[in-house]
Amino acid sequence: MAGWDPTQYLRYADERGRPFADLVARIGAEQPARVVDLGCGPGRLTAGLAARWPGAEVTGVDSSPAMIADARRQALPDRVRFVEQDLRDWTPAEPVDVIVSNATLQWLPDHRSLLPRLLDRLTPDGWLAFQVPGNFGEPSHRLLHELAAEPPYNAFTADVERPASAEPADYLADLLALGCRHADVWETTYLHLLTGPDPVFDWIAGTGARPVLQALPEAVRATFEATYRQRLAAAYPPGPDGTVLPFRRIFAVACR
Template sequence: MTHTWDPDRYLAYADERGRPFVDLITRIGAADPATVVDLGCGPGNLTALLAERWPDAAVSGVDSSAEMITAARASGAAATFEVGDVRDWGLDTPSPSGSGYSTGGEDGVDVLVSNATLQWLPDHLELLPRLVAQVRPGGWLAFQVPGNFDEPSHTLRTELAAESPYADHTAGAAVPSSYDAATYLRALQELGCDVDAWETTYLHVLHGKDPVFTWVSGTGARPTLQALPDALRPRFEAEFKRRLRDAYPDHGHGVVLPFRRIFVVARVPAGPTSGGPA
């Protein structure tokens, strides 16, 4: 089931969504990369930070959403942007095999970043060898994924979507998921990478009417909402908002949204190894 993204809704909490990206890229040790790629770049506001950190690099962003790429191209970021699927993206390099992998060699990228994107790919753990293979020996792969899928912001949506009359429409909607930091660390270590993996729980203080709904309707809940017919969506949204208000009350200082994030920064080895995918 396909869905589309709304750059304006996504940017409603741009500062809060941007904090993990900044925390991620500060741990990348690349001094003077020639090529930097942002996979799942969204509206390009964060890709611009890559261009600012490495002004001499050729920075590019890739996203599967045409709406996001249109916004990115209009953002003024010193980068190029193209529509593309993370699963299909890559330079023309040999595919990884069970007995090891082949790096992109001198044609690979120096820094490959993916921020809050891989959680939408159920097989993204198996995708890691292919991503490593696109990085030049000695280069960097860095990504961040949400790790809060057991929180009410997600479980309430899942529970409500499974109820009648919604279940018939939402059964095929995309649902994000991720692994813990240790799983990513082991998978990349077996590919020969030096890995720094950690997690952080942010306490976002949100204001406005139904702010948690505004947050999730721009990301995790969006496929579910779009799967519903127009006649049912307002009813679903009203009940979802009610349950979110009960789970995230405002005690007069704003609504606190705990948000756990998983971070991984991997240094690709200087040459092929015998390691295989996890």
């Protein structure tokens, strides 16, 4: 997977944090002892889990060395720790009470097949909560991949990974088939009002466009970015108060 830049990612920290808060608010665990954030990124939201459950040991797991290094620079209680590891390889020493995964599973091919394993890592009555983007058909992504398929860029991007998600009904069916209780799946489209030049490019450059941009040699990347910025500006024209970026997200919460 392409590398992550914590500074670029945190440029829209408030907007990226809203879905996390909405997800965690629906978790029914009252006094969990062990809480894990899979795909914790720079750890700012993981710290919020420690505030939500003051008696819990909280662990953030992420495969990005840069993200984990940034997370560890925070001044946090001793009961909060961060581990550099691919979540597909993560196995706790003992079952945990809550697993949260925010905007991470979409990066894993066939991530729905991981749900049984994640549930197995929970205590009885433990909670699994995850959120994935559901906007891969929007112009921000469609224009990215259309441009990447054009020469000369396609010579470098043909095998680049592409995030993907299923529909809410699919996740609900998965959780019910696995015997979960209190399964709750929903979707929300946020209308983010972004400011500054090329704000949609700045947004997606920190997340969904990373693999494509990092696959391109520097000289080729410059022309790609210039064209991509132009197409995004046409698809998302600025208004008097900023540029509106509709962003659909899919949420799922369930008790084992």
